Amino acid sequence: MSLCLADGYCLDTLGPFFGTQNDASITNHITKTKNALMEWCEPGDIMIVDRGFRDIVEAFSDLGYEPKMPIYLPKGQKQHTTNEANEARLVTKVRWTVESYHARLKKWRFFSDRIENQLLPKLQDCVRIVSATLNWLRGSIIKDHNTNHMDRLATLMTDRLAKHNYLVTLVEQGKLSTKQRWKKINEIDFDFPEMELEDLRQLFFGSYQIKQSQTYAEEHLDVNGDFAIQVSKETDEIIRCAIQSRHSNSTRYYAWIQFSLTGDPITSWYCQCKSGARTVGACAHEATIIWFLSYARHHDFQYSNGRRRIQQSIEKILSDEDEPDDSNEFSAT
Incomplete structure (x- = not known):
């Protein structure tokens, strides 16, 4: 799991976590690193978390942060309300830098393929080394800090929140x-x-x-x-x-x-x-x-x-079906 800033700069990576570890155990591991979090963050900072980590929301709140997570669709409800869908869009708009960082990480062939079990003890070190390398050589995801454009975009999105x-x-x-x-x-x-x-x-x-x-x-x-x-x-x-x-x-x-x-x-x-x-x-x-x-x-x-080739194949099949079958023709003498 990665801890990233809003511009995509990776602060640290936690894990690896085994498939048997649930949300609660991962949350417990994060709270153990609260000393490092307190050095990087201040009370009231907004924490964008993935939808799969509901227990982390409570843990971050206890640490004095303001967690934000896309809203789950309640059981029996087929569609989010306008307010719920809008709030979720604000979260995903900020979270895309984390997804982009993970895409960068998986461009390394070692992380994009299956990792053998014997390499698991060294996996954390490998991930942290590559993360540090990406920060050093490639920098943050958002490099054009055009504050006027970002402020204007944020204003437009917040204005849309109240639109009927x-x-x-x-x-x-x-x-x-x-x-x-x-x-x-x-x-x-x-x-x-x-x-x-x-x-x-x-x-x-x-x-x-x-x-x-x-x-x-x-x-x-x-x-x-x-x-x-x-x-x-x-x-x-x-x-x-x-x-x-x-x-x-x-x-x-x-x-x-x-x-x-x-x-x-x-x-x-x-x-x-x-x-x-x-x-x-x-x-x-x-x-x-x-x-x-x-x-x-x-x-x-x-x-x-790809779609054009499929279309051409279908057209060829249809044209072949329309052609007369000469095999049944015969001449009488």
Whole structure:
């Protein structure tokens, strides 16, 4: 387990911990290192912890720190509330530097492959040596300390916390759920605001969802290269689309997007997935629709090489099935 600063600089690594050690035993080990923590940190410092370490939250609180962890979805609840999803997004926005640090660590072949049991006694020393080397030679993850940009981004995210999700209310009231209220976009003169990548990064507060959007889009385009998108009959500024879950083939979510051609391009969004009600950024399903309609289709969107090969194979199979079978033909004399 790694202890990292917000910019990705690694302070120390703890462990290794065996698979039989639970959250409580790991927490007990951390509290034993509280003297080192007190040298590095001050009371009231915010500690970002992973969702799997619930007992650590209480331990850090006892030490005088302020722990933050993504919220668990309560049993029987299918979706986080807007406030819960927003708070979780604030945590993951800060925690990405830790994930990036671990990605750096695993670029060393020794840590990316299976480690033999006889090397376990030396594993901690190896990890700490590599961590120190990364700190020395590569430095922190965030090197461009543009405080103005970071302050502006933090202000935008905190402002979004209090924003009411208008589409959630409409869906809960049943005003956007019936089939009779929708029509296909190819049946009308449909227009959607065009946006640049930088605009999308500001809207989603990062590029993670944008990177996922191409894969999602490829999976949901029809034979003509279009999304099966519907527009509300009551207003042309609300659309919806069914997106397949990447975790379950039997699950799909409806995502709603409200846009404007005169004011802010994207005014509201909502999805039925676990984090789809948030207003701080957007889930991957919502981001895919916005990315494709506002950017990809205006910039000659192309399938990836792997997807293109699959498509060509399917087209070849279909064309072979359409060809007449000459083996049954014969001539009579």
